[in-house]
Amino acid sequence: MVRLRVLGSIEADVDGVRVGLGGPRQRAVLAMLLCARGGVVSVDRMVDQLWEGSPPRRALASLQSYVSNLRRVLEPRRPRRAPCEVLVSSAPGYALRLPDEAVDAWRFEEALRRARGVSADEARRLLQEALGWWRGPAFVEVADAEWALTEVARMTELHFTAREMLIDAVIRGGRGDEAVPLAEVFTREQPLREEGWRLLATALSGAGRRADAMGALRRSRQILRHELGLEPGPELVALEQELLRGQCHQSEATALGGSAVGEGAADEALGAGRRGRTSNAFDDRVSDGGGASPTPAATPEAECGTLSPLEAPLADSVGDDLFVGRDTELTALAQAADASRYSGGVVQVTGEAGVGKTRLLGRAFQRLAREGWTVVVGRCPEFDGAPPAWAWVEALGALAQKAPPAEPAAVAALLGERAAEEAPTDAVAGRFLLHRAVATWMGQVAACGPLAVVIDDLHRGDTETLALLEYITGVDGPPVLVLTAHRPGEAGRLAGTLGQLAARSSPYRIALGGLETRDVRTLVTAVCGADVDPHTVTALAERTGGNPFYVRESARLLASEGSLVALSDVPQGVRDVLRRRLARLPRQAFEVLRLAAVVGREAHVEVLMRAAESGEADVLDGLEAGVVAGLLVEPGPGRIRFAHALVRDTLYTDLTWLRRGRAHARVAEALRDLRPDDSTALAHHCSRSGTAALAPLAVEHGLRAAELAERRYAYDAAVGMLERVVESYERIPEPGGDRDARRVELLGKLLRAQVRAGTAPAARVTRSRAIEIAEAAGRDDLLAAALTGWQVPTPWQTRPYGAVDRPVVAALERLLAEASQDAGQDASQDAGQDADQFGIAEKEPGAAVRCLLLDTLVAELSGEDDPQRVVLAARELVVVARRSGEPALLAQALASAAKCRSYERAIGFRSRIAVELRVLAERLDLPVYRWVCQFIDASVAGARNDPKALRRHAEAGLELARRYRLVESEAVHRASLAMLAQVQGDFDGALRGYDEVGALMRRHGMMHARDFHELALITVGLARGQVAELVALARDRYERNGPIDGDTYALVLARLGRLDEARTVGRIALRHDHHHTRNTCIRAELAALLGRHAEAPELIRQLLPVRDQLSGGAYTVFAMRPVAHYLGLLHRLLGEEETAHRYFARADGVARRWGAMHWTGTARRAQD
Incomplete structure (x- = not known):
């Protein structure tokens, strides 16, 4: 079987x-x-x-x-x-x-x-x-x-x-009370699914918690508005009304025997329907009004053969220039523009592909231009192979033609591929300076008259496009009206940006639906050139949902094929409509359009003629047939453009991989001759060809394209390019030269881009590949290069909790030992002294490499169950860094040394580190290390029971993190603020904060996102006393992770009085890591509840050094009661009541310093 x-x-x-x-x-x-x-x-x-x-x-x-x-x-x-x-x-x-x-x-x-x-x-x-x-x-x-x-x-x-x-x-x-925790966890993991909120509210109501049910519905409304700009659906609205009338005790699905829950989505998923992914957006482009677009000389990337600035009106064929309906939306746009004329603002237009977002923005563009606005337009590319941050390159290139920047060098990276050859030495500071320079320039333009920027297809924007948009629309941004368009169904990666826009600028939101039947009739009649019977129009309106592009394409098919062979033959989807229209083209025209689809949304005719396998006349005839059919438009001389992204997508996705590869190879050869400097396009087509012959070109131009992306701080784009470079290099036939060294070098570039893009798990995989190559070659020089490629400090561990990569640690220690022997001395002899006792000495040969090896070793061991080992490595690291004579290496070493020492016990040491590190960070303009200083200061404040200072440093660190796009750092300090809310009794505020941090971490693929969010829920639940709701979550973690989560699960059971069950839960020995105090406190309370007298003396010994602190306060992420409270419980367990009372009184004092009145009450009750 x-x-x-x-x-x-x-x-x-x-x-x-x-x-x-x-x-x-x-x-x-x-x-x-x-x-x-x-x-x-x-x-x-x-x-x-x-x-x-x-x-x-x-x-x-x-x-x-x-x-x-x-x-x-x-x-x-x-x-x-x-x-x-x-x-x-x-x-x-x-x-x-x-x-x-x-x-x-x-x-x-x-x-x-x-x-x-x-x-x-x-x-x-x-x-x-x-x-x-x-x-x-x-x-x-x-x-x-x-x-x-x-x-x-x-x-x-x-x-x-x-x-x-x-x-x-x-x-x-x-059993509504049992359903509540299940629904709570589900809504926190999937906050945009309305069914989860409906079930949560129903469960709460059924459990007699009608007020909490109303609170859940309010939360759902806030989230839907904040994340999507939408109001709750009719089911949630109806449920809210029932709750207000006191009528709701069970869901409609309950009354119907469960048949309603999940039917829509589940029935579709349970069916055979594995439909192809709907790709790129409806994108009839708005015009720049003529003469205002950047010229090829201003933006060299316009010559790439795949993209060009917006220049010409859209409508080139029958029906394309017709604009019907949308009166309400046009009025809303006009009102938003009038309100934003002097202060700036944001307008968000949303809707599915083909619904008319771009045409609506085009009308807004025309109105603004007539009223004296300066308007520029950028579009996020709808296909791979486009230059990074293209929307801003396009928009700012147009702005430079109208109002050149006072300091062109400051914004050169976004004004063309050859305008900025050198990237700043510090990427974080460089990105901020670029954003500030753009904002200053736009502010100067806005001071002379109203300025509007249109960013279309925002759902396709890369990281840098979104980052600059957030800065421009932020509190320090210029008074600019920004109009964006995106598809809500593809807005997952936009969640953070949309949240920032909502928090800072209160955007105007315009959601587009389908056209009314009367407007469908107008559009169909215009396309067909004659009246169409009402029955057919109604059928088209129903089948297309009023989607204008779908209506237009169906009308064209209707005009060519008659009555669509009655209503039963109306195609089921817009791609089917397009395939039928494409099938009517001459074979040669169809082949030319397929080749154009491989080039991209837009193509130069000379590229197509060079790449085609047919003659020039055949290519021109084919393109003309496409234009006549309304599938192509001509935005300018010598260029063609697909009338809609869906046309291009349908042609491209219908190609087999084999034919795509061949077509990409032909396009690459054409670009090689015609546009040899267009590295982004050449890299894309060479790598997609999959041929060994073009692999060297794919590597060469891929590296250039990645460098351009990094100069624009578009690290996610650089990662994609470098991944293709690595793949392409493996296709190069075995040449002479050092292939292993080249492989490690390329993987090192990819690793650094991944770290800067915030994808730590992927970076670890890349490093492992480089290590394998070096070890297989028996090359210690390559092994050292592979191990030291990760040079960017991160606030949290970059590996799974409780895991150490033993082979990597062994390799590091071997290389360090051999380097010491070769040098005839061992720097570790001096490493027993603290970091602040050494001054920078003369440069020591080889110190830089040793420093990087030690830094990697510290990172691999930090936070693990062997603190003395990592502390010794960190001490040597600081010694060697000082001897290197390189201030940047010393900053890196100091940050690592502070990270690996106990936040609760090494308070003075870490405080002194922050003082020295701050001087280096300011002198060298290193924002990452300035943030590290704020984090250390916040931690020291937490260890010293100073919540006001902690909040001050957390808010300052958060401002730094947001300004310089340090996403992990932002997560840390947002978690600190959530912790403070919990400590001070604002449990709902704490949950909101932790939910937002969890969403941020998941959105950016951070390694510990799930564990963080679950631990936050458990911590808040224990603090507010809602223990019963934690059982399912704590059990799930125990079953998933094993005894490492045993104490938490046992504590939940024990607090509920299920003592026999709690005693059977497995556990591990306490680890001496960054969770040590928290875990020791949990075990202490558990020992008190279960009467484990024998454990008390050792637990007391471990908690005594931190007896005056809040458990977790120094780590600024999760907090529990004062440590003294747990010492009181342990002494009471031993029958030492007088000592217990002293500790409970001490806990009362600590809680008061934190403003934690709920814990003050707990400590007082313990003394009664």
Whole structure:
């Protein structure tokens, strides 16, 4: 019997025995077949997907080998030459033939179906069992592969729906109090799902907590408004009204037997519908009014062959220049512009692809220009291969033509590829200075007359585009009206930016829906050139939802094919409409349009003529056919542009990977001859070609493009470019030279870009790859380079909690030992003295490398269960840094030394470090280290029970973090403010703060996001006494992480009086890390509740050095009662009542200093 599991890592059992599934590609083959759910997957498709469009010569043989291996694994007893029964051949490829119960994902779907029509108790049993099958994200090994995205998204949606159904089943079973914590956790993890909020409010109401239910609905409204600019849906509104009337005790779904919960999304996901991803935005471009756009000379990147500034009106074909409806929206835009004329403001236009966002902004552009505004426009590119921060390059290039900057060098990085050759030595300071220079320039322009900036397709913006937008619209920004357009369904990466805009500028929001039927009639009549019968118009309006682009394309098809072969033949989607229209083109025209789609949204005709396999006349005829059909427009001489991004996307995504690669290669060769300086475009097309012949060019131009991205501080774009550089280098045939050194060098560049982009987990993977290459080559020089590539300080650990990379530590210690022997001396002999006792000496040869090796060693050991080892390494690090004579290295060393010492016990040492480090940071203009100083000062204030100073330093650090885009640092200080809210009894404010930090961490892929948020919920829940609601979460952490989370779970049980259960929970020895005091206090309270007298003396010994502090106060993230309170509990456990009273009184004093009146009351009650 074969059993396959994909709800987590991909695993297989045969006859109850786990079997190996081979390497990544072989496992990917099995995953593809599982995604097809028994359907046939063609050989061509598998080859394309396995090798991402760049298959080796023997790809088919390799695929056959993978299939053969899987057959042997899945059917080990099948006789030789007997037909396969599990993994079968079926033209034109392969398929899996398995019953539903053989695959956990298929069983999961069936369980959801069954849970729909059964009793509450049976549904609860089914759903709890089904959810227990999840061991992690679905198809986790291949989740990022393009071919798996749809199935992964479908299973993720089903997982969310199952959790909602489980909560509903618990409510229907009359156990609203048990449903509350489940719903609380769910809404905090998925705050934008309205069903979760409805269930939470229903559960609270059913538990007799009507006021809390109303509070939950208020929170949902605040979140939806803040994050999306939307009001709650009708279900939440109706529920709120019922609560106000005192009528709501159970959800509508409860009354209907659970049939309503999750039906819409789940039914769609449970169906076969794995539709292709809808890609890029409706983007009929607004005009720059003529003569105001940057010229190619002003912005060299305009010559890339893929993009150009906005110049010409959009409408070039019948119906394109028609603007219907939107009277209300136009009035709102006019009012927003009038209100923002002198003070500035933000207008956000949202809507699905094709709904008319850009056309609406075009009308606003025309009105503003008529009224004397200076208006510039930038668009975020809708395809890969565009230069970084392009929207601002485009907009500022246009502004430079109208009002040149007073200091062009300060903004040169955003005025063209060749304008800024050198990046500042400190990236963080450089980004701030660039943003400030742009804001100053725009402020000068705005002082002479109103200024407006249009940023279109914001959902496609890279990090630097969003960062500059946040700065321009911030409190220090110029008085500029900023108009943006984005799709709310693709706004996940915009959450932080939208939140900043909402907090700082109170934006005007305009949400576009479909056109009314009367407007659809006007548009269809204009496109068709004749009246259309009302029945057909109504059918089109209903089928298209009034989406203007969909209506226009359907009308064109109607005009060419008659009555759409009655209503039953109306295509189901806009891509189907486009495919039918494309199919009507001459074959040569279709091929030319496909080539143009490979170039991008816009292309130069000379590039297409050079890249095409047909003659010049055929290319021109094909392009003309596209223009006549309304699929292309001509924005300027020698250029064509797709009328809408969806046209280009449909053509491009319908190409196989093999044909895409060939087309990219032809475009690359054309650009190589025609535009050899366009590194961004050349890098994109060379790397996408997948050929060995173009791999050297892909590396050369990829590095140049990455350097440009880094000069613009678009580190996420640089990461993508460098990843393709690394991949391309591996395709270069074995040449002479030092390949291993080059590999490590390229991986080092990628590592540094990943660190600056804030993707620490990916950076660790990159470093591991570099280390493997160096070790395989037996090269210590390369190993040292690989180990020391990470040189940016981070506030939190960059590895999983409780984990040490032992091989990396061993390699570091070996290199350090060998370096000491080679030098004939060991700097560690002097390392026993504190850092502040040394002055900078003369430069010591080799000190810089040793310093970097020591810094890496400190980072690997910091926060782990061996503090003395890391302290000695840190002391030597500071000694060597001083001897290096390099102030920047000394700053790095001091920050590491402060980070690895106890925040609670080394108060004086860390305070002195901050004093010295601040001098270096100010002298060298190093914002990261200025932030480190604020963090140290906040920590010292926490250790000294000075919450006012802690708040002052946290707010100053937060301002620095936001100004310089230090995302992890921002998370730290926002957590500090949430901690202060909790300490001072504002539990709701604390939860809001922790929720925001958790969302920020998840959004940026920070390693500890989930653990942080869960620990925050537990900490606040314990402080406010809502222990019963913590059981499910604490148990889940214990089951997931094991005994390392045992004490917390046991404490929750013990506080509820479930002492026997608490005694059975496993635990580990206390670790001497940054959680030591917190964990010791938890164990102390647990010992008091469970009567573990024997543990008390050792716990007292460990807590005595910090007896006058708040537990966790020095770490400024989570806080518990004063340490003295726990000492009081331990002495009371030992029968030492007088000593216990003294400690409770001391705890009362500490709590008063923090303004924690709830803990003051607890300490006083303990003395009674």
